[in-house]
Amino acid sequence: MKHILATDIGGTTCKMGVFTPELELLHKWEIQTDTSDEGGRILGNIHQSFQSEGYSPEDTIGVGLGVPGPVDFNNGILNGAINLNWMHRKPIAAEFEALSGMSTMVDNDANVAALGEQFKGAGMGHKDVVMVTLGTGVGGGVVSNSLLIHGHGGAAGEIGHLLVDYDQRFQCNCGKKGCLETVASATGMKNLAMFYHHEHKGTRLDMAIENGTVSAKMIVEAAQEGDALGLRVIDEVAQYIAIALSHISAVTNPKYFIIGGGVSRAGRILTERIEAHYRPITFPPAYENTEIVMAELGNDAGIYGAARLVKQYLT
Amino acid sequence: MKHILATDIGGTTCKMGVFTPELELLHKWEIQTDTSDEGGRILGNIHQSFQSEGYSPEDTIGVGLGVPGPVDFNNGILNGAINLNWMHRKPIAAEFEALSGMSTMVDNDANVAALGEQFKGAGMGHKDVVMVTLGTGVGGGVVSNSLLIHGHGGAAGEIGHLLVDYDQRFQCNCGKKGCLETVASATGMKNLAMFYHHEHKGTRLDMAIENGTVSAKMIVEAAQEGDALGLRVIDEVAQYIAIALSHISAVTNPKYFIIGGGVSRAGRILTERIEAHYRPITFPPAYENTEIVMAELGNDAGIYGAARLVKQYLT
Numbered sequence: 001m002k003h004i005l006a007t008d009i010g011g012t013t014c015k016m017g018v019f020t021p022e023l024e025l026l027h028k029w030e031i032q033t034d035t036s037d038e039g040g041r042i043l044g045n046i047h048q049s050f051q052s053e054g055y056s057p058e059d060t061i062g063v064g065l066g067v068p069g070p071v072d073f074n075n076g077i078l079n080g081a082i083n084l085n086w087m088h089r090k091p092i093a094a095e096f097e098a099l100s101g102m103s104t105m106v107d108n109d110a111n112v113a114a115l116g117e118q119f120k121g122a123g124m125g126h127k128d129v130v131m132v133t134l135g136t137g138v139g140g141g142v143v144s145n146s147l148l149i150h151g152h153g154g155a156a157g158e159i160g161h162l163l164v165d166y167d168q169r170f171q172c173n174c175g176k177k178g179c180l181e182t183v184a185s186a187t188g189m190k191n192l193a194m195f196y197h198h199e200h201k202g203t204r205l206d207m208a209i210e211n212g213t214v215s216a217k218m219i220v221e222a223a224q225e226g227d228a229l230g231l232r233v234i235d236e237v238a239q240y241i242a243i244a245l246s247h248i249s250a251v252t253n254p255k256y257f258i259i260g261g262g263v264s265r266a267g268r269i270l271t272e273r274i275e276a277h278y279r280p281i282t283f284p285p286a287y288e289n290t291e292i293v294m295a296e297l298g299n300d301a302g303i304y305g306a307a308r309l310v311k312q313y314l315t
Numbered sequence: 316m317k318h319i320l321a322t323d324i325g326g327t328t329c330k331m332g333v334f335t336p337e338l339e340l341l342h343k344w345e346i347q348t349d350t351s352d353e354g355g356r357i358l359g360n361i362h363q364s365f366q367s368e369g370y371s372p373e374d375t376i377g378v379g380l381g382v383p384g385p386v387d388f389n390n391g392i393l394n395g396a397i398n399l400n401w402m403h404r405k406p407i408a409a410e411f412e413a414l415s416g417m418s419t420m421v422d423n424d425a426n427v428a429a430l431g432e433q434f435k436g437a438g439m440g441h442k443d444v445v446m447v448t449l450g451t452g453v454g455g456g457v458v459s460n461s462l463l464i465h466g467h468g469g470a471a472g473e474i475g476h477l478l479v480d481y482d483q484r485f486q487c488n489c490g491k492k493g494c495l496e497t498v499a500s501a502t503g504m505k506n507l508a509m510f511y512h513h514e515h516k517g518t519r520l521d522m523a524i525e526n527g528t529v530s531a532k533m534i535v536e537a538a539q540e541g542d543a544l545g546l547r548v549i550d551e552v553a554q555y556i557a558i559a560l561s562h563i564s565a566v567t568n569p570k571y572f573i574i575g576g577g578v579s580r581a582g583r584i585l586t587e588r589i590e591a592h593y594r595p596i597t598f599p600p601a602y603e604n605t606e607i608v609m610a611e612l613g614n615d616a617g618i619y620g621a622a623r624l625v626k627q628y629l630t
Contacts, residue, residue: 070600128467142566144464144471151459151568152443153603158565161598163558166481174598243478247562250473251457253466283476283489285385288468 002059004310005102007046008066008109008302009033011083014046017303018053021061023120023311027053028303039085043092047100057101062314064105064306065092066112073150076106105309109302111148111157113295114141116304117258121297126255130248131295132159132241134263137173138181138188144252147312160185164243169195183240186216186263192233193219200229220266234266238273245278249286260295267294317374319625320417322361323381323424323617324348326398329361332618333368336376338435338626342368343618354400358407362415372416377629379420379621380407381427388465391421420624424617426463426472428610429456431619432573436612441570445563446610447474447556449578452488453496453503459567462627475500479558484510498555501531501578507548508534515544535581549581553588560593564601575610582609 001020008015011033018027031049034041050063069081076093080086096104107115114131123129127146133139138160142149149156160181161174168178170191182188197209205222206229208214222230245257259271271292279287297304316335323330325348332343346364349356365378384396391408395401411419422430429446438444442461448454453475457464464471475496476489483493485506497503512524520537521544523529537545560572574586586607594602612619 126467128464128471144459144466145462147460147462149443149459149464149567151601152441152570152605153568153600155564155598155601155603156443156459156566156568158568158598158601161601162562162565163596176596176598179598247477248566249470250477251471251563251566252464253468253471253473255467281478281491283470283473283491283494285468286466286470286473286476288470290467 002061003055004061004064004307005050005055006064006303006306006310008112008299008306009042009046009084010068010109011035014042015299015303016046016049017300017307018055019307021311021315023304023307025300025304028300033084035083035085038087042084043096043099047096050100060102062103062105062310063096063100064112064308064310065096065107066109066302066306067092067106068109070154071106071108071111072154073107076104078106103314105306105313107148107306107309110139111141111150112305112309113260113301114143114157114258114305115148115308116297116301116306117260117295118143118146119308120304121301122258122293122295123256128252128254129256129258130159130252130254131258131260132244133261134184134259135261136186138185139261142248142252142254144254149252159244159248162244162247164240180240180244184237184244184263189216189219189233189237189263190214192236193229196229196232203227203229205229216263220263220269223266224269234269235273237263238270239277241274242277242281245274245292246282249282249290253286253290255290257290257292258295259292260301264294317376318370319376319379319622320365320370321379321618321621321625323427323614323621324357324361324399325383325424326350329357330614330618331361331364332615332622333370334622336626336630338619338622340615340619343615348399350398350400353402357399358411358414362411365415375417377418377420377625378411378415379427379623379625380411380422381424381617381621382407382421383424385469386421386423386426387469388422391419393421418629420621420628422463422621422624423469425454426456426465427620427624428575428616429458429472429573429620430463430623431612431616431621432575432610433458433461434623435619436616437573437608437610438571443567443569444571444573445474445567445569446573446575447559448576449499449574450576451501453500454576457563457567459569464567474559474563477559477562479555495555495559499552499559499578504531504534504548504552504578505529507551508544511544511547518542518544520544531578535578535584538581538584549584550588552578553585554592556589557592557596560589560607561597564597564605568601568605570605572605572607573610574607575616579609
């Protein structure tokens with residue numbers, strides 16, 4: 001039997017997976033990501049790891065790679081990935097094919113995670129799904145007709161840069177203000193906590209802000225304990241996410257919004273508030289039967305999605 | 316040679332077209348839409364017209380129908396079309412197949428127009444295109460990976476109901492306020508003109524508003540003649556359209572926004588202002604190389620798109 005190989009390349013580890021042609025996961029492991037020498041060893045180490053597990057071009061259908069940066073999908077070219085010390089455009093697909101002799105598909109890590117969740121995780125059985133990853137930043141992946149949408153320049157699914165804070169209070173890394181990322185990422189939670197803490201003097205959260213030790217995790221925990229500032233931040237985060245989901249619903253009308261990433265660990269205290277804000281501002285036919293759910297595959301989403309790309313485009 | 320047949324069913328006329336298997340238009344004509352008897356003659360008249368032109372099931376690949384109402388695309392079911400006196404759910408594809416003996420694809424008229432413009436009109440050669448139709452209402456069609464996006468409930472492309480007027484000044488037919496349709500359709504232009512005319516007393520436009528004869532056409536003409544109220548309305552319409560395009564860009568990143576419908580006859584006075592408002596509020600990678608262009612196929616867009624559906628799904 002031939003196999004599909006998949007790797008989700010992260011700044012710390014590379015998740016490795018081996019799948020059947022029907023996309024059953026046979027075997028998974030991790031290797032360290034060696035970002036020294038401008039990341040020059042990363043692809044070689046991945047290839048070597050597959051080789052040492054016994055996989056050769058003859059028994060491989062193809063390799064799917066998820067990478068933490070913007071990708072020109074049609075040409076398999078990564079436009080730099082700071083976390084990997086890859087500072088320039090890099091033709092990943094061509095390089096890995098030359099190294100391994102295996103056909104290779106490459107896509108952005110948020111995209112492969114979305115595709116993984118769509119076909120095997122929280123979106124299973126549905127062709128139209130959007131994943132929202134709330135982490136240090138806000139990422140996204142849009143799957144429609146069971147295919148990832150890349151758009152003509154690869155910027156589809158950049159929902160972290162939807163304009164949702166109409167007051168445009170906080171500066172975004174992209175150079176603009178008002179982006180979802182400025183109010184719904186871990187950084188965004190801190191932005192909001194700092195914006196409001198003067199109205200909540202003397203609380204533990206206020207003190208953490210004053211002495212510069214506040215974290216998104218602390219804000220979530222404070223909210224779960226009933227702290228007024230924590231709850232105010234969580235509610236506003238939820239409100240801005242709801243505005244973004246409302247816009248997305250009118251454009252691609254997904255069955256599921258799948259929420260992942262570190263901030264999503266806030267859990268129901270967050271999703272219940274997103275739900276409550278989302279429906280009143282959304283065109284009814286566009287939210288009917290749409291559900292907001294938690295991601296299910298965790299760290300495996302990327303390898304599932306990368307393997308799925310191989311299945312979709314190389315078989 | 317077998318043919319592909321296509322009809323764009325409107326409230327007044329049905330546009331009829333015959334295409335080669337390669338989607339060259341061989342012949343087109345119109346018939347009146349007879350909406351009497353609850354629209355019970357419409358499908359029969361279309362079938363008869365194709366028959367009298369000599370087309371039979373044996374030499375037909377399939378039929379594509381565009382209809383003015385929401386469609387369950389996978390099942391070919393229309394959920395009512397007021398303009399046709401079809402007040403209930405109607406299994407159009409099954410009915411037309413039973414009548415004609417020809418395989419039939421059905422989609423919403425805004426969707427087939429978008430698909431027509433994408434493959435043969437202003438979007439030719441590009442897989443990712445969004446059409447915005449500014450008429451009595453605001454409609455849309457989203458094409459990604461060369462496929463129409465329907466979404467799980469068929470509400471994808473409902474961009475007339477994107478929330479763009481943050482002040483939520485005007486009531487929309489959908490029951491909400493602030494929708495693009497309330498500020499960018501023909502009705503929306505009148506809403507804005509009425510909202511501001513007190514600040515522009517004594518002008519011709521103000522008088523037309525006072526005596527209830529104002530129309531979108533008058534507002535456009537006034538703007539083109541340099542009237543301050545007319546220009547203010549056009550600029551604000553453009554600003555709201557730009558907000559919508561900005562949102563769509565971050566979700567599906569199209570190469571072209573194709574502007575059609577009656578309001579688009581305003582021409583460059585409108586599109587130049589949309590451009591000017593669009594880029595400053597949009598994530599740069601999501602607008603790079605994106606162009607805002609006018610529709611090119613006019614009334615033929617629907618039959619081209621309906622024929623394309625047959626080619627995509629029945630061959």
